[in-house]
Amino acid sequence: MNLIRLAIDKPVSVSVVVLLTLLFGLLALMSIPVQMTPNVDSTVVTVSTFWEGASPQEVEQEIVDKQEERLKSVSGLKKMTSQSTENSATVALEFYVGVDKDEALREVSDKLREVPAYPENVDEPVISASNPQDRDYIAWIMFETTDPELDIRTLFDFADERVKPQLERAEGVAEVNVLGGMEREVQVRFDPIRLAQLGVTYGQLADALRSENVNVSAGSIDSGKSSVRVRTVGQYESLTDIEQTVITYTDGGPIRVGDVAEAALTFKEPGSFVRSMGQTVMAINVQREVGTNVIEVMKDLKATIERLNETGGMLDAQARKLGLNGTLRLRQVYDQTIYINSAVQLVIKNIFIGGGLAIVTLLIFLRSVRAVGVIGLAIPISIIGTFVAMVAARAKPERHQFGRAGVCGRHGG
Template identity: 30%
Template sequence: MNLIRLSVTKPVTVSMFSLIILLIGLFSIVKLPLELTPNVDFPKMSITTYWPDSSPEMVEAFVTSPIESAINTVSNIHKISSVSEQGQSMINIEFVRGTDMNFAAMNLNEKISLVREELPYGAFEPQISKYVPEAFQTSNFFSIRLTGNYTLQELRRIGLERIKPALMSIEGVTHVEVIGGKDRVIEILADQKKIKLYNITLSQIRTKLMQLGFRRSVGVIYHGKTRINLMVDTPLDNLSQIENAVLIKRGASIIRIKDVAQVRDTYGRPRNISRINGNPAIVVNVEREAGANIVEVVDRIKARIQELQTKLPHGLTMIIDNDQSVPIRDNLKRLGEKALFSIFVIFLVLYMFIRTMRAPIIILSTIFLSTMLTVTLFYIFNISLNLLTLAGLALGFGMLVDNAIVVVENVFRHQRLGQTIQDAAISGTQEVVMPIAASTMTTVVAFIPFLYLTGELRIYYLPFTMAVGFSLLSSLAVA
């Protein structure tokens, strides 16, 4: 009870503490990440590998089994399961809870790189992705469409050379993917008569290309002559390195690739086609850094888009296709409107029953201070503002108001009995502090079992539970 007496007899000290909580709370609000759903790493990953036109048995033998053997040595793996289908291998890895998933992804990528060259010809590169439950799956964070009266390869070139580097330099952006258009490929058109004449096989050509360090082709087309499509990651200044690559030496005779095949720098077939108002279009997807404020990152991206639009060739237009900050802004706007309405109703009801302006003002100030303290706890424990935490705040808001009303009304009652305002504040608060503490702690304890949930249920309820608990404890401390 000495704390109550100290709070009443030392108003300057209490005011300074309140000001500190207010400033830290405002700082925390600015720094807290804004998200639709909690940003949580689930201890699951999947590895997807495509091998077009291959049977499930072939996929199992030549894709799934080698990858499973390679990743078995990764630490903290709890269970591995796989599904081999027509043209596709899907391997699901479940890790021990508490595993650093970013480090686990690096380990998986390292192990897969060791067997990548052993995968069959025509198999796509294995893709590692983190597991996200269906309820938490959202569309891409931010995406734009680039369209205009240009060819697909021109659109893709502009997207890769100008738009992607500009967006990657933005703070909070971790990855930019350009989808659509035509990929640049190196075509090796082998002359069947010449390869038979020199007794050279397609495997020898493929092996030499792999030694040059280029990525493998996604397929082979046989039509009169044999064609090998070779995908490249970086542009080539010229094709002489491939053309002059030595396939075989027979005494003084040297057989090069250009002696048995034609090498062409061209574009492959588009994997998907998108159009806007009849014009070709490509999609640019943007991924944000984990924990970054969605609204702030989107504002930076939009500012950069406006800057890029003035520098793009005439006739090119960038259209925002998806913006995940829109529902967040709408939710925050509705929350603000409802909060203002609630404050007005609370003020009106308190004034009608207590018949004094001081009581509503005091109670509203405690509500504001409790909210700032709750937000500060969010920042300390690295909890973002999302739909679940906002729901927890809303649930704890009622108890927060109740505690303040009980204390203020009891203080006013003691004042009406003839006590001075200082004595009434001390005795009135001391009289109800234990019932309020017991009531609040009973509610807090009721949520403790949620802390021991496991699996996906923990992801749903933990942020919600912590939001309710922090708001109730803050209301108790301020009241």
């Protein structure tokens, strides 16, 4: 009753407090980040093992099965998944919320020591810990072309060296990955018969290529008040440079790489592939920085994509450079903010419906417009005031928190 009497005796002070609550609540709502789901402090431990030259079946039988047999008894384990690919194995262990990360890493390391001996040439398993929130990708973007003769995957170098840095400059972007492309590489294809005829071994060929393709610092030369740095440049600049490399010397003269092999510029076998509508494509995924506003990050990211796609932009210039019979552009196929905006609008709609029903119900029973008006004002004030507390707690307005604010507001009414 003292609080009610105070409000009646000091209406100006109460009005000021209410207005300040509304003001700071609205400022807080505009300043705090927005994201789709809450941060969950669960721990994921990943075990990566490399075995060069092994098939996926061999990796599964000789590495993954043995590791899973030991790791399944780790305390606090919620879920374990594995992936066996050519040359490597990955086992991911997700722990329940509250499990200490350092303790989980220690126990996983101890269990791996119990694994029976691995086959020869298997590298030591690498253990790392991460949070599921760290893999929160807010956008997926695909490269598209109207030229039917172009394999879009061959543009990996352009995507990685030109497009990727542009997207990384967008405000709030933490990481950009290019997937499904084919990276250029130089292959030296040797003729084993020719090697045998000239008495050259594969090791000699490999050593010659490795030792010649380097830049070496030769120190500096002091000349009075000035100092000149000396550097010998030996890295290959063309296929001809590779084929002119001397492997060894014989009585008949030098034996060069071109005498036993052919250098060719080609593409690496892709380590991953992306398919869309039945077609193999190249894609980009984007990860935001932790604590940033997804909506603001997406606005800047979309502006960057639009700038790259515009006539005369980077993609248009690349299409002309390649002589494409069509266009080259980026198309965003996943946008996390669509789901965020939809969820927020749904919660706001429910708040209005719930608040309206509460007011109508009170009006039916109280039959006093004045009393219901006071209670009706309390609903939005309490909801908006909640955001001040959220800022103080460094929280983010997620779907479940909007819902709670609506419940608290109607209950407060």
